Amino acid sequence: MRGIPPTGGSGAPARARHPAGDLLALARSGDGEAFRELVEPYRRELQVHCYRILGSVQDAEDLLQETLLAAWRGIDGYAERASVRTWLYRIATNRCLNALRAVSRRPQEYAAYQPEVPLPEPSRLRAEPSWLEPYPDVLLDEIADHLPGPEARYEARESVSLAFLAALQQLPPRQRAVLVLRDVLAFRSVEVAEILGTTENAVNSALKRARAALAHELPAPDRESSPLPNSPEERRIVDDFVRAFEAGDVDAIVAMMTDDAWLTMPPLPLEYQGPDAVRNFLTTVALRNGLRYVLVPTRANGQPAFGCYVRDPRTPIMHAHGVLVLTLTGGRISVLTRFIDNSLLTLFGFPRSLRT
Structure with missing residues (x-):
């Protein structure tokens, strides 16, 4: 069994580029650098593939490493009936399916969550928690930049x-x-x-x-009504939302939302729909008793997002309060998704606390 794991990203030492056939032969001879060069073009897309199936960035990275290690150890068995890309997708897909068949993932995180105040009765209670996590756009850009034309890039973002x-x-x-x-x-x-x-x-x-x-x-996507990423219209909506949320202006937030808007909090299975339900949640939970936040802009899943920090009136420290993602439809907000796991902030390069 080969014992050299193909870890690390594109930080391998520089070396002369070889044709794929030469790289394969070198990798089969035990050349770890040749193997890294062979699989590197597929690394990010394989991670996104695992993410789509599993819904978790952290699980996707774990399964990517398992996939590359399995490929390294099993490269002698690669019969070349399919491309290297297809061979890697076969390993990754079956590793993901094995993971999904395993005992439920991360139940301790859901069980450990204790809301600070009682949560209102939801509009809908899903049967299972959602382990869906946000995926940073900075990682998606590595794939989208190589796609031909705006239509292909749009479809790539739509699929995450x-x-x-x-x-x-x-x-x-x-x-x-x-x-x-x-x-x-x-x-x-x-x-x-x-x-x-x-x-x-x-x-x-x-x-x-x-x-x-x-x-x-899933409703059919409405490409005509949704503002383009980073467009002036999207920036206007995002700026208005930040001002309203940081000021604790519940009326202004609700006025920006569609009549059938949802508020969700993965992994909690509780979901709130419509202006009245969203208003009640914001008033009694998120913005209760004058709680104030600072939102640090980022992007996730092709959508506007924020690292959330709650102000502490007793100290200059602002504490992590999850990741918030906006789904926009027709110039308004159709979904507010707040991911309650503070560890997700590190995926976006954010600290666990900020100073005023």
Whole structure:
């Protein structure tokens, strides 16, 4: 068994570029640097693939490392019937499916969460917690910059939107993998069958069921009404929201939201819909008793996002209060998603506390 793990990103020492065939031969001879050069072009897209299936950035990174280690150790068995990319996707997809079949992930985090005040009755209570986490746009940019044209880049971001991923998490694991491989990554049915070790008929059947379920969960994207990322309209909405939220102006926040807007808090299965429910939550929980926040702008899943910090009136320290992501529709906010795990701030390069 090979014992050199392919860890690290693009920080390998510089070396002469080799054709893929030469790199493969060198890797098979035990050249770890040749292996890193062989798989490096696929590293980020494989991580995003694992993220789509698992919904967790941290789990995706763990599974990426497992995938590359398995590929390194098993490279002698790579028969070259498919491309290196397809071979890596086969390993990654099956590792993700094995992870989803394992005992429920991170139940201790959900059980350990204790709200500071009683939470209002939700509009909807999902059967299971959502382990969905936000994905930093700075990582997505590494993929989007290599895609041909704005349409391809839009579709790449759409396929990691929180709405798409939340709907995807409702599918059974095998259907989830089939839909991502076929409709997001555009593998052919015969290739997906090879990746999953099943038949083409089984792939097509799973894809049909997955598409029907996703259409029920996810409304069709309205590209015409949604402001473009980093456009003047989006910046205006974001600036107005920051002013209202930092001032604790519940009326102004609610006025910016659509009539059917949702407020969600992964992993909690509680969801609040509509102006009255959102207003009640903000008044009694998020902005109660004059709580004030500082929002530090960032981007996640192709959407405006913020690192949240709550002010402490007794000290100059502002404490971490999760990550907030906005979903915009037609110039208004259709979803407020607050991720309650403060450790997620580190994914965006934010500290656990700030000083005023």
